Amino acid sequence: QVQLVESEGGLVQAGGSLELSCVVSGRTIRTLNLAWFRQAPGREREFVAAITWSANSAYYSDSVRGRFTISRDNSKSTTYLRMTALKPEDTAVYYCAATGDVILGGRMSSVRTYDSWGQGTQVTVSS
Numbered sequence: 001q002v003q004l005v006e007s008e009g010g011l012v013q014a015g016g017s018l019e020l021s022c023v024v025s026g027r028t029i030r031t032l033n034l035a036w037f038r039q040a041p042g043r044e045r046e047f048v049a050a051i052t053w054s055a056n057s058a059y060y061s062d063s064v065r066g067r068f069t070i071s072r073d074n075s076k077s078t079t080y081l082r083m084t085a086l087k088p089e090d091t092a093v094y095y096c097a098a099t100g101d102v103i104l105g106g107r108m109s110s111v112r113t114y115d116s117w118g119q120g121t122q123v124t125v126s127s
Contacts, residue, residue, distance in 0.1 A: 002026045004096050004118035011124045017084040022096030022118055024077045033099050034072060034079040035114060038092035047109035048094070049081060059108050088127040093120040
């Protein structure tokens with residue numbers, strides 16, 4: 001099975017930046033669609049960003065578009081989430097996720113689309 005390991009998150013000031021990484025093993029990353037989700041206390045896990053393998057296309061939730069950037073480095077078997085202009089509402093546990101399945105329209109942002117998940121890493125943005 002696919003294993004995903006996120007880097008350590010951190011504590012940053014509002015307006016600051018932080019980059020998360022997720023190392024993939026167990027399956028070649030080139031065949032995987034990758035995504036980042038986050039979950040704040042008392043809230044549902046929500047989609048943040050995704051990047052496909054087929055077209056190398058990136059997708060973002062409305063809440064992070066323009067501030068976050070997802071990327072992948074297949075040579076390092078790693079996906080990244082670069083977060084800038086961070087807001088306190090970005091505080092959450094961030095999870096990387098993967099699927100080898102083709103993602104149909106409207107399903108990129110669904111938690112049910114992904115079958116492999118990292119353990120999560122805490123990102124805290126102070127105000």
